[in-house]
Amino acid sequence: MPSSRRTFLASGAAAGVGLAVAGGLPSLAQASPARPHPPVKPGNVPFPPLVDDPKGVLALPKGFSYTVVTRTGVTRLDRGQGATPSDHDGMAVYDAGHGRYTLIQNHEIDPGAEFGVPHVKGTVYDAGAVDAGGCTVIKTDLAGRNLGEFVALSGTISNCAGGPTPWGTWLTCEETEDRAGDKWEEGGRSGVYQKDHGYVFEVWADGSADPKPIKCLGRYSHEALAVDKDRTRVYLSEDADEPNGLFYRWTAPHGVKLGPGVLTRLAPNAGVLAAMQIIMDDGSVLPDVAYLTSAQLGRPFPVRWIEVPDRDARTKSVREQFADGQVTRGRKFEGVWATDEGVYVVNSYAWDEGDLPADAAPHDGMVWFYNYRNQTIQLVTYFPHQTASEEGGPVKYTDLTFDGPDNVTVTPWGSLVLAEDGTGASHVLSTIPGGPTYAIARNQLNDSEFCGPTFSADGKVLFVNMQDPGLTLAITGPWEKYLG
16 A cells, blocks of 8 residues: 655546445444445535645545544553554444444554554464554544554554455455565564465454464455455455556355355365456457556446466465466556445556556556446546656646545445545545545645545444554544535
């Protein structure tokens, strides 16, 4: 998720054509995250202009307000575990009843950080990954009060995004391919990994975790994932380059239905992990998503899946096991979110040297929808590339031009919320597949990305993270007026 591309104010205009599918978010009470109501057509009431925050933190439309729930190094973990870790990233929210919520939050940290996730007995995967990534559990309410936070998983690396499950847990993703025996060094400290990394782990909202990797989902630079409604398939994204990453589908063994702890108990070679092939009219495989542009908005393309030869990447990274033209690659496959009909997946950008094939079209962001039944994928939102940011100049209309969509979530009303990780001003965005994109928040502190947007199931609170300086924010306001 981190981007080294930040310079000045960013760009890209947005519009999309495609499915608009309603969705809800996880709830401990109903144990059914991200499952939509019958499809509805989201409203198209423009969000009011953003108003600068006197505190210099978060610009919001009139009528909206925010509360800081946690802050790196300032708020404290329960049970004497230390300060809130840094680099807040992917996140899910669960209804805890009585007007309270439970958040499970990733921390995208490499070892040796000043505010790494502390090793707490029973939560540690790799004792060699000191002050690195992991997950914390946060208790809060409608007002965004901090009602406690504690460690649920530690000793993992660069926990980026992931996804909620239909049974009420969180699957956290390591965005790395580090191996046991690799050395790390940071800030005068050093160490050696004792275990392989690049896996998915399951975390429970009550804070319990089984720190065992889910090896059947593969070992690579995981970004995000989503479980389908039948609980038999998992869709996963890979944020990687040289060569560009892939979009994957894992299919459970015959007769296996996923539920609490099932993935962890499966054999490393259980099921089938396969990479996406977008099929063109002549039957060939589209080599990179960047060959498609806004001219193809809404057009469904057939998809096939090709099995990964060695999912644990013992001798070669998974994406390198396919020849160019054998699979469909994409720079920065990022956010993934499921509905009953299909799954959304995001590509953040591709415009710099090496980001895309030389004869493909540079872009500042793509949002796709894969339809389970039809086995097709369609481009539903497209941000054209604007060169101003490359040259170090600000865009003229900061809150009208966007780039670098990253995490995605489906709102309770069927529209999408995107978190920007682009060049310059960072936004939280509302976008309607087949309609416009609006800025609903802007980072006034710095150029840090937003991460982990997720709505409470009742639609009252949008929780989102600002990765640096590490803030969890609870945003309230008349959401339904603009999204419903």
